[in-house]
Amino acid sequence: MSTTTETKTEVEKTAIELISEPLTLQCGLTLPNRLVKCPMQETLAIGPYFDPPMEAFGNLYSKWAKSSYGLIITGQVQVDRRFLSVAGDVCVHEKSLESDILAIWKQWAQTAQSEGTPCIVQIAHPGRMSPMGAGIRPADMPALCPSSVPVKLGDSWLDKMALEKVLGTPKAMEESEIDEVVAMFVHGAVVAREAGFAGCQLHGAHGFLLSQFLSPYTNRRTDSYGGSPENRMKLLRRLVTEIREVCPRPYCLSVKLNSADYMDAGTGLQQDEGLEQVRWLVECGMVDFVEISGGNAENKTSGLHQSFGKKTIDKAPKMRESTRIREAFFTEFAEKVQSLDSPIPIQLSGGFRSRTGMADALDSGICQMIGLGRAAVLEPELPRKVLLNPEYDDELALGMSHIVRGQWLSNMVPIKVIGAGLPIQFFYYNMKRLGKGLSSDPDASIPYVIAMSIWETVSSGWSKSIQQVIATISGGARVKME
Ligand SMILES: Cc1cc2nc3c(=O)[nH]c(=O)nc-3n(C[C@H](O)[C@H](O)[C@H](O)COP(=O)(O)O)c2cc1C
Known part of the structure; x- marks a missing residue:
């Protein structure tokens, strides 16, 4: 370790200066620097209400x-x-504004913001990516989707059978159900505000409900919510507008x-349409920043899912000598977004590991904020201890x-809906450790993590059937059985 950072940019800013620069959003919120802890579902909440589990969140968020x-x-x-994306998602619900539940939310907001860093709540609906048994819904209630397009993951009969069991065929939403979802999102935004969070983020990526509406692959509607790029944006436009009406600035939205969902043969969201969606958001005057990501759980050929097993850099590249920002997954799309000359900041997430890679991205102007996901699990203190440390x-x-x-295990499992989802369990496992006040264990292998998960499921007295264990691994119930 040496004592100074020597890399300089043309404007004479060092890498550390670039990532350390404060940023004030249009809502008036000032971020002390450019590093953002990405949204990552903690999978720690317990049903039937899935309120913030403060015993674990106290440790994790502090x-x-x-x-x-x-x-x-x-x-x-x-x-x-009724619809979770994975066992243990936190939920807002009909009682969240009652004083005893709101008190838990306030504790969460207080803990997360105790050192002066603002925190916003990501609010979401999984749509067709809601496994049976995740959430409180009758076994025969299908997941919701803009159109009845089942999830496809693998072509074998085993894949098809498992998918039918785990995700089933989703139901195309009635307009009244869309109205209900809009009201629930607005309620979520209000709960976040009343709890004392600085704002909220709508999850419009990764193949969840909003992204299902935005993609022509999953949105085949012929009413005012589908049929054209303009119509596919209607739900998102409604959410932004209706949340803003109820939660004006300084609430951050x-x-x-x-960027794209990378579905086969161009059937999904393409970058040109994705760019128009960003254009509306940055020009509508109601949103304070946009985070750019890509891919989805159904198609694991891009970004995050590809990189669980891929060897990347061992040593940070020198600024300007690096192959320019290539460490980030969605650089190409971010460059297109840059051409929009956005009046609001863009957060780019996915793939960042080095201070110079982050500084290069900021310096080039493709983004103004840097998202850190897995790094924030493996090394939660990375910004303070390393990235911002001269x-x-x-x-x-x-x-x-x-x-x-231990990727071999996920490759060996013949059922894709289970095998492909295993690497992410490693990060859930590590968030659970952080929630217990332990440090992350980057050496834990997938077989070990799965064995621990099965052990916990069995030993906590839940249903011991094989089906329950599979449901847990593939995203199903975390509901306390009485
Ligand atoms: C365990 C885990 C959980 C995640 N949960 C969410 C989530 O709840 N919402 C979301 O928008 N993205 C989620 N992501 C994606 C991250 O926010 C981020 O976009 C992705 O990990 C890429 O960034 P990274 O390369 O820095 O990890 C999750 C990622 C991981 C690894």
């Missing part, structure tokens, strides 16, 4: 609060407790969007690799 991020975004909070040379200011050990 860790992030003390780690000098410029902004913290919570894991996705579901707006309807953000949207996370996909004692670390640029060359050494680097988060650890995101490679997950």
Whole structure:
């Protein structure tokens, strides 16, 4: 470790100066620096109400609060407790504004913002990505989707059978159900405000409900919510407008969007349409920043899912000598967004590990905020300890690799809906450790994590059937059985 950071940009800003610069959003919120803890579902809440589990969140969020991020975004909070995306999602519900439940939410907001870093709540609905048994819904109630398009993951009969069991065929939403969802999102935004969070972010990426409306692959409607790029945006436009009416500035409102969903043969959202969606958001005058991501759980050929097993850099590249921002997954799309000359900041998420890679991205103007996901689980204190710490040379200011050990197990499982979802369990497992006040265990392998998950499921006295264990691993119920 040396004592100074020598890399300079044309404007004579060092890498550390670039990432340390405060940023004031249009809502008036000032972020102390450019590093954002990405939304990551913690999978720690317990049904039937899935309120914020403060015993674990006390540890987890105070860790992030003390780690000098410029902004913290919570894991996705579901707006309807019948439909979770994975076991243990936090939910807002009909009682969330009652004083005893709101008190828990206030405690969460207080903990997350205890050191002065603002925190916003990501609110979401999984749509067709809601496994049977996740959330409080009758076994025969299908997941919701703009159109009845089942999830496809693998072509074998085993894949098809497992998918039918886990996700089933979603139901195309009636207009009244869309109205209900809008009201639930607005309620979520209000709960976040009343709890004392600085704002909220709408989850419009990764193949969840809003993204299902935005993509022509899942939105095949012929009414005013589908049929054209303009119509596919109607739900998102309604949400932004109706939340803004109820939660005016200084409440912060953000949207996370996909650059593209990378579905086969161009059947999904393409970058040109994704760009028009960003254009509306940055020009509508109601949103304070947009986070850009990509891909979805149904198609794991891009970004996050591809990189669990991919070896990346060992040493931070020098600024300007690096192959320019290539460390980030969605650079190409971010460059297109840059051409919009956005009046609001863009957060780019996915793939960042090095201080210089982050500084290069900021310096080039493709984004103004840097999202850190897996790094915030593996090394929650990375900003304070390393990235913003001048004692670390640029060359050494680097988060650890995101490679997950034991990938062979996920490749061996013949059922894709289970196998493909295993690497992410490693991060859930580590968030659980942080929630217990332990440190992350980057060496834990997938088989070990799965064994622990099965052990916990069985030993906590839940249903011991094989089906329940599979449901847990593939995203199903975390509901306390009486
Ligand atoms: C365990 C885990 C949970 C995640 N949960 C969410 C989520 O709730 N909402 C969301 O928008 N993205 C979620 N993501 C995606 C991250 O926000 C981020 O976009 C992604 O991890 C890429 O960033 P990274 O390369 O820094 O990890 C999740 C990612 C991981 C690894």
